[in-house]
Amino acid sequence: MNEKVLMKGNEAFAEAAIRNDCKYYFGYPITPQNEIPEYMARELPKAGGVFVQAESELAAIHMAYGAAAAGGRVLISSSSPGIALMQEGFSFLCSAEMPCVIINVSRGGPGIGTILPGQADYYQATKGGGNGDYHLIVLAPASIQESIMLIGKAFELTDSYRNPVMILVDGMIGQMMEPVTMPARHSGTRVEKPWALTGTKGQRTHNVVKSVYLKAEELEAWNWHLLKKYDQIKTNEVRYETQDLENASIIFVAYGTTSRIVKEAMAMLADEGIKTGLIRPISLWPYPYEAFTEIPSSVTSVICVELSQGQMIDDVKIGLNGKLPVSYLGRFGGSVISAEEVVNEAKKRLGMI
Amino acid sequence: MKVVFEYTHGMTREDSIYCPGCTHGIAHRLIMEALEEMQLLSETIGISPVGCSILAHRYMNVDMCEASHGRAPAIATGIKRVQPDCTVFTYQGDGDLASIGTGEIIHAAHRGEKFTTFFINNAIYGMTGGQMAPTTLIGQKTTTTPEGRSELLCGKPLRMAEMIATIEGAVFVERVSLDSPSSIFKAKKVIKKAIQIQQQKLGFGFVEILSTCPTNWGMAPIDAMAWLRTNMIPYFPLGNLKSPGETDASKSVKGRRNK
Amino acid sequence: MGRGLVKFDQERCKGCCLCVSVCPVKIIEMNTLKINSKGYHTADVLDIDQCIGCGNCAIICPDGAISVYIK
Numbered sequence: 245m246n247e248k249v250l251m252k253g254n255e256a257f258a259e260a261a262i263r264n265d266c267k268y269y270f271g272y273p274i275t276p277q278n279e280i281p282e283y284m285a286r287e288l289p290k291a292g293g294v295f296v297q298a299e300s301e302l303a304a305i306h307m308a309y310g311a312a313a314a315g316g317r318v319l320i321s322s323s324s325p326g327i328a329l330m331q332e333g334f335s336f337l338c339s340a341e342m343p344c345v346i347i348n349v350s351r352g353g354p355g356i357g358t359i360l361p362g363q364a365d366y367y368q369a370t371k372g373g374g375n376g377d378y379h380l381i382v383l384a385p386a387s388i389q390e391s392i393m394l395i396g397k398a399f400e401l402t403d404s405y406r407n408p409v410m411i412l413v414d415g416m417i418g419q420m421m422e423p424v425t426m427p428a429r430h431s432g433t434r435v436e437k438p439w440a441l442t443g444t445k446g447q448r449t450h451n452v453v454k455s456v457y458l459k460a461e462e463l464e465a466w467n468w469h470l471l472k473k474y475d476q477i478k479t480n481e482v483r484y485e486t487q488d489l490e491n492a493s494i495i496f497v498a499y500g501t502t503s504r505i506v507k508e509a510m511a512m513l514a515d516e517g518i519k520t521g522l523i524r525p526i527s528l529w530p531y532p533y534e535a536f537t538e539i540p541s542s543v544t545s546v547i548c549v550e551l552s553q554g555q556m557i558d559d560v561k562i563g564l565n566g567k568l569p570v571s572y573l574g575r576f577g578g579s580v581i582s583a584e585e586v587v588n589e590a591k592k593r594l595g596m597i
Numbered sequence: 598m599k600v601v602f603e604y605t606h607g608m609t610r611e612d613s614i615y616c617p618g619c620t621h622g623i624a625h626r627l628i629m630e631a632l633e634e635m636q637l638l639s640e641t642i643g644i645s646p647v648g649c650s651i652l653a654h655r656y657m658n659v660d661m662c663e664a665s666h667g668r669a670p671a672i673a674t675g676i677k678r679v680q681p682d683c684t685v686f687t688y689q690g691d692g693d694l695a696s697i698g699t700g701e702i703i704h705a706a707h708r709g710e711k712f713t714t715f716f717i718n719n720a721i722y723g724m725t726g727g728q729m730a731p732t733t734l735i736g737q738k739t740t741t742t743p744e745g746r747s748e749l750l751c752g753k754p755l756r757m758a759e760m761i762a763t764i765e766g767a768v769f770v771e772r773v774s775l776d777s778p779s780s781i782f783k784a785k786k787v788i789k790k791a792i793q794i795q796q797q798k799l800g801f802g803f804v805e806i807l808s809t810c811p812t813n814w815g816m817a818p819i820d821a822m823a824w825l826r827t828n829m830i831p832y833f834p835l836g837n838l839k840s841p842g843e844t845d846a847s848k849s850v851k852g853r854r855n856k
Numbered sequence: 857m858g859r860g861l862v863k864f865d866q867e868r869c870k871g872c873c874l875c876v877s878v879c880p881v882k883i884i885e886m887n888t889l890k891i892n893s894k895g896y897h898t899a900d901v902l903d904i905d906q907c908i909g910c911g912n913c914a915i916i917c918p919d920g921a922i923s924v925y926i927k
Contacts, residue, residue: 268678294678298671299704306668306701310675313662314642314683318675332665340663441660441676443683446639452654454663598861601924602914613919617896618872622918778878778912811872818872 248423253388254279256424257347260395261319265430267293268316270307272300272326275359276415277349280321301326305333312342313453315440321347324365325356334408335374339455343402346410349418352578360578361415363500366555369412370529377467379474381409381481382528384499388422396427403435405477412528416501477530484532485524491542492521494590497560498549499525506549509586520590536563545593546570549586607633609658618818620775620808621650624717629657631789641684642676644669648690649723667698670705673712684795685712692722695731695755706801709766713791713802716757719810720829727813731755734828754832758805762838768800770839774807774830776822799841807833860909861925864899868921871896875913881906884913
């Protein structure tokens with residue numbers, strides 16, 4: 245069980261879900277995450293689960309909603325344009341308080357874009373593309389091993405908060421291969437779901453899974469209920485990593501694949517005697533604003549590095565609250581930034597070039 | 598004293614928001630009566646649509662899931678896969694099923710999903726105030742076809758039962774009407790048959806139920822029943838289009854119309 | 857003399873008149889002198905002794921306002 249195996253990201257995500265007792269998967273092919281439905285088609289039935297290839301992502305998210313409503317432990321996955329189609333479903337899942345784990349293996353956009361990696365779904369994931377006030381819990385791993393761990397955590401969180409959880413990885417992590425250790429098959433206690441649609445069996449009144457509340461006072465009360473839950477999540481579920489903050493002159497903020505490239509750049513800068521630090525958000529919602537209080541007085545500027553036109557930078561600015569200047573560095577359209585570009589930007593900020 | 602008719606326990610006692618004379622009340626009741634008589638109420642999960650019957654979950658006394666517009670068959674697929682021994686049905690109107698939801702209903706039939714769809718066809722969009730539906734008749738005036746539906750601009754009305762019957766996974770397809778006590782009596786028999794076929798796990802079942810919308814047709818309920826009889830039935834002929842074991846949808850519109 | 861007995865729940869009635877149209881012995885009429893709490897004129901049975909207990913009215917009633925029995 246504890247031996248290291250070399251696995252492709254997408255396949256590892258699927259296996260991690262199965263190890264965490266996921267029993268239902270609904271998906272539609274879209275690159276660069278096709279290995280997830282393919283792996284699930286092969287392995288999920290062997291594990292006693294059900295795989296359905298849906299006719300579209302619109303259908304897949306709604307199959308997931310139905311399966312979750314009926315008490316199932318559900319995984320769905322897609323990539324950026326497919327996730328765009330699922331936005332309505334996310335809003336419904338959140339309002340109806342349905343548990344579901346979603347993996348977005350994100351790619352460059354907008355529109356059809358490319359099949360190469362991107363981080364331009366940050367707004368879509370954290371600010372919501374569906375209607376109304378709702379939030380997905382969004383977790384952003386930076387390695388396949390971390391993805392495996394966070395997928396397990398995602399299934400826990402989705403059940404305990406009755407809220408969908410998104411694992412936002414970019415196409416690079418989905419497609420790369422790394423040696424990983426898989427957890428043992430989860431055989432722990434399942435959470436009770438008295439609200440699930442299972443047929444009344446003549447033992448209770450009928451359950452209703454819904455999001456419609458036509459009267460203002462009813463919908464406002466429901467929104468208060470959801471808001472209190474989101475506040476609880478903000479208090480309890482912030483996750484981030486910091487590295488080398490002490491005596492740093494520049495702080496980078498980066499997540500996912502970009503954070504690994506930044507770490508490489510930090511090592512190159514350290515070789516030249518330039519001290520830099522990293523704040524790596526792991527939860528994108530709730531965002532780790534508190535991490536920015538750990539920035540020492542030695543820091544003169546912050547660089548937000550993303551594979552997008554600059555989306556997370558808005559949250560970095562909120563976290564900094566005007567205390568330090570923050571600049572954006574990025575590549576997009578499927579291009580991945582290099583460590584050298586990060587090094588050069590740091591030197592520019594320090595007036596060295 | 599012998600009971601001839603008492604309201605089924607399958608319906609809650611909540612007063613409905615449906616208009617006077619709206620046949621949703623009859624359709625809801627027939628399905629719930631059928632389930633009660635087959636002793637399936639405690640094993641049933643229904644999926645309600647977006648449309649006038651968005652609040653069906655208040656009236657149908659079984660576990661209910663609200664669907665987003667058109668997606669009920671996808672939601673039913675998820676539910677039936679998790680609860681395969683429950684009786685699962687979707688209840689959808691003509692916008693929900695024949696417009697925004699055409700992809701989902703066709704693929705549910707295509708996969709042979711073992712649930713039953715009850716399709717309420719009243720040739721108009723009720724909840725949103727009387728716009729054209731895919732099933733609106735040629736010449737029928739609606740708020741988006743103020744001069745009457747034109748074939749040139751909007752095409753001819755969609756016959757969903759016929760379309761579904763061509764799909765192999767759909768094993769039971771029938772069209773019924775609610776325009777008179779005898780039609781209602783026949784409709785209930787067909788609804789029971791469809792539920793029975795689900796119990797036998799034979800495949801996807803589809804019952805199209807011709808209905809009225811007195812408010813948006815602009816007529817009294819009694820006149821609406823007559824309008825349905827005179828105008829809808831000739832274009833949407835009643836009868837069975839497919840039964841288990843039949844592999845082709847050879848019961849054509851023409852053939853059934855001439856019966 | 858019919859053996860039928862119908863009970864009308866006036867508060868559930870929405871005055872749609874469908875029951876009036878299907879009664880074979882024509883004993884249902886809308887009571888235009890009073891309205892229920894919803895504001896509808898409701899259906900009333902004129903001569904209950906003529907009721908044959910066919911159930912047509914209840915079958916077509918969309919609101920579950922009618923119960924039918926045979927004495």
